[in-house]
Each structure stands twice: as C-alpha cells, then as structure tokens.
Amino acid sequence: MIELQNLSKNFVTADGPVDALKHVNLTIRDGDIYGIIGMSGAGKSTLVRCINMLERPTEGSVVWDGKDLGALSEKQIQQVRHQITMIFQSFNLLMQRTCLENIMLPLKLIHMPRAEARKRAMALLETVGLPDKANSYPAQLSGGQQQRIAIARALATDPKVLLCDEATSALDPKTTHAILELIREINQKMGITVIVITHQMSVVQEICNRVAILENGSVVEEGDVSEIFSNPRAEATRALVYPDMAEGMDSFGTAHQQMVRLVFQGAGAATTPLIASMAIECGIAANILAATTRTLGGKVYGNMLLNIPGGPDELATAVKFLKKTPNVTVQVDVEYDAETAEGEEAEPRG
C-alpha cells in the first residue's frame, strides 16, 4: 500500500514560488492499477516523482510498506528504487548499449553476477515478447518495441510497484493498446502494483481500476473508475471524460425541442437495443442528438441526448418507457416549443 499524506511540493522559479502539489491525499492499494490523470501542468509528473523521491516533497509524507520514504537516507532510497521502478514517455534507453545490456543495467547496479544477470535479462526479453532483439540497439527498434525493452528493464529487479509516467503518450493508438495490455498482464501475473500517469482518459478507461483527477496540484476527484465515468462530479473530470460533449450538449439546450438526457450508470444497455425497442413498443422514433457512451467491462457508462418527436404525451410515454431500464437515469431537459413539436417528424440533426 502506498499512502500519500498531505503531500505538497513547492518550487522556487525565476517567476516566484510555484505550488506544484497542494495537500494531496491518496491511498493506492496493493494490486491496483491506479490512474492519475490531469491536463499538462496539473502536477502529475511531480506527484509521481515524489513517490520515488526523485523530488523530495516540501510537506507531507509518502508511506510505502510501512516506511516513511521522506525520512530515509539517500542510500536507503536507492534500495527502495529497486522495488519501485519507473518507465517514461521517452523510453530513456541507453542508446549506446544493446537491448540486453539495457535490461542488465539495473542488475549491474545491484552487483548481480554477469551470467545470472544475462539469464534473467533473456527471460525478461521473452516476457515482453522480443526474444530476438537481445543484440539490437534501441535505434533499430520502433517506439513500441523500445517501451517493451524499458518495461523489461523496469522489471529486472523484481519490483513491487511500477510507475508509468505518460508511458504511452509517444505511441500510436494501436501500439498504446498493446503496451497497456502488457502492463495489465504484468499487474495480474506478477502482482505488481501499477501507477499510471496520463493525460488520456482512454488509458485510464482501458486498464485502471481506480483513478484520481489532478487539477492545479490538487486532487479534485478520486474513486473507482466505473463510478467516476458514470457520474463525473468535478468540472475537470467532466472535461476529461466527455471532452467533446461538454460544449455540444449546451448548444442543444437552446434548440426548443423536447429533449431527454439518458445517463447510463453501468447499464447492461449494450445488449439492450433501447432506442429501437422504444420505436417498436411505443411507436416513438427518438432522434439521437449526441451520445458519449463508453463501455467498461461490458457495461455502459455515459450520456445520451435524445430528441422525442411529437407532443407532451409522446414525451411522457417515452420517459415512462426509458425509466424502466435499470441503471439508466432519465432527465427531461426540455424547452417545449409548440411550433417545432407539432411537425410530423423532428428534423434530423447532425
């Protein structure tokens, strides 16, 4: 378990002092894949560097395995860093060393005999799926392959915690997916706790079970990923969860139509053709104005904005029907306008 208690970090810059972190409290349980998400400048990188004391916190403490890391000497911290390892956005491989030598580097630091280190590095190359790259140099590898080598290197000392600092931000979506799969596999098979720093909600959605949202150095929201996705409370969270929706939905509010907002909170709705059923059972052909739904573990989270054609009766029927669906909240956001509502059909919208 890693506990961040009242963690603050101030930097003194040429433009005066900067509070990079302000009284952060977080608990990361063993076995978690814990996401820390925020826009750039939110303090994510500083936060992750406080966990392994690359940055010493100005205030507060980091407690891992019962040890207050801030109270340890530099020598003791170096020992801890064999247990809490790190991968980076820019991979940070030694460019003048082969992949095998890169993976052996942390083992050399702990004075493991060369033959043994070599054997372990070869096994790790196998783990990350690049057994034939032992004697290649990093420059000969793609970005995804370089990150795999970096992951193998981070695993060399058999760590308990893996810190991922924007580890997939330099990769294309397909490669990102493959690397995240590998990280998940490492978490599950080796029982390594993973802390993922990212600015991409899709990364959190794909592998994290818990998430904290960081804004201007403070945690504005924290909890289970499914909970945060279905019901984002903080403004910063909403901007991250529904980046396209936030503005789009507001503009529909002035459209003078009968509108219903569905909020999916883990509904099994992926298997229920809700809109089609409504058309068949009630004879109401709802128009989907906007939808930002995400599927997490087979369940649907998110928002959908419907335009219900017809008058108040149709609206009432539709609401009644929709409310029967479990885990879906129905909000009527309507501004009723007789003129548009009396038309036979609602105008289809973008």
Place this chain on the structure above:
Amino acid sequence: MGDYIATYYNPDKIAKAWSVIQADFLRETGVTLYITLMATLFAILIGLPLGVILVTGDSKGIHPLPKPLMAFLNGLINLLRSAPFIILIVVLMPITRAIVGKAVGNAAVIVPLIIAAFPFVARLVEGSLREVNPNIIEMSLSMGATTWQTVTHVMLPESVPSLITSFTTAITTILGYTAMSGAVGGGGLGNLAITQGQQRYNQAVLLAALIVLVILVQVFQSVGTHLAAKADKRLKNK
C-alpha cells in the same frame, strides 16, 4: 617572388634540406609523437575526472559540490586556459624542475604541455557530458544508481562517440603546442623547423616539417572521426 625562390629554394638549399630530412626527420617525428601522446594521455587522465566533476558537481548536477570549490575549479581552468603556452612554459619551469628533475629537454616539455592541455580537455569532457540526455540520467537515478554508478554506467558510456571527438580535438591541439618545445630544448619537428630551417635560412626544411605536421593532424583527425562514427550506435542499420 623569383628572388625569394632563388634565395631559399635553390638547388644548394634543397640538397641541404634533403640531407637534414634524411638524417633527422624520422627521429624527430618520433619525438613529436612521443611528446604529443604522453601529454595527451596525462591531460586526459586529469581532464576527464575534472570534466565529470564540473558536470556532476554543478548546482544543477546530480551531486552538487560546495559552491566555493566549483568556483575555484572553474577559475583555475579559465586561468590556465587564458595563459599563452609559451609563457606557461617559462612560468612553470620551477614546477617542471620539481617534477622531472630538470627544466629543459623532451621530458621537461611534457609537464607544461599537460598543464596547458588538461583544462582544455576538462572543458571538452564537460561539453560532451552535458550532451547526455537529462531524461536518461533521471532514469538512472530512478533505478537506484549512485552518483558514481550513474557516471560510470550511464553518462560516460552514452557519451563515448562525443568523447572520442573531443579527444581527437585535444590531440591535434597538443600536437600544435609541441612545436614550441624548442623553447626549452625539447626536440621534435617544431624544434627542427626552427633550428635547421629558420635559423639557417633554409625554408625548405621549414616547409618539409610543416608538411609532416599537416599529415599527422590529418591522420589523427581521420582516425578519430572514423572511430567516433564507428562507436556511435544511435544511427539505424548498423
């Protein structure tokens, strides 16, 4: 121009020059190489660690050292680098005598050469090490490396191609300095050019010495450039 050639490059002068070349050039080239290589070796032995300290001991380095110490080292390096070599030779005579037992001769030239060259090497090494990607140094620290381990396992290996280039610059510069060894009775091509050429009005000897020095610089530079490129694994498809 015609007069100049008639005076300095007439058959008589050229014949004399040729006899000097045959008698002394091979030996004096050897002396030049000996002085150059010894001075470069010691300049690197002192300059390399000093360059490392300049980078790691910096206030933003991985192991900041007391500010007065860093100011002293930087000041000393700047001082030695600003003194003209010919003056340094004379000023350092007592120190040279203390180290090698005499202030003249080949061995005596090597001492001021080392003292003139090591600050230069330290600055070159500093430049090479500062080129190492700071993210890679952070990576090293993040995996629990000590300062010493970061220097030996990460910073130096990562900057090998750049260091080879720096040492090539150092050796060609030191070769140029050896020409002044004649001032304290040291041998070598520079001394030969002055004593057999200039002082005996035989420009052909001067020219021949110059040609050999140019060839030596070319050879050092080509070998250095080749080795640096060969050592660099950053380029694909090698």
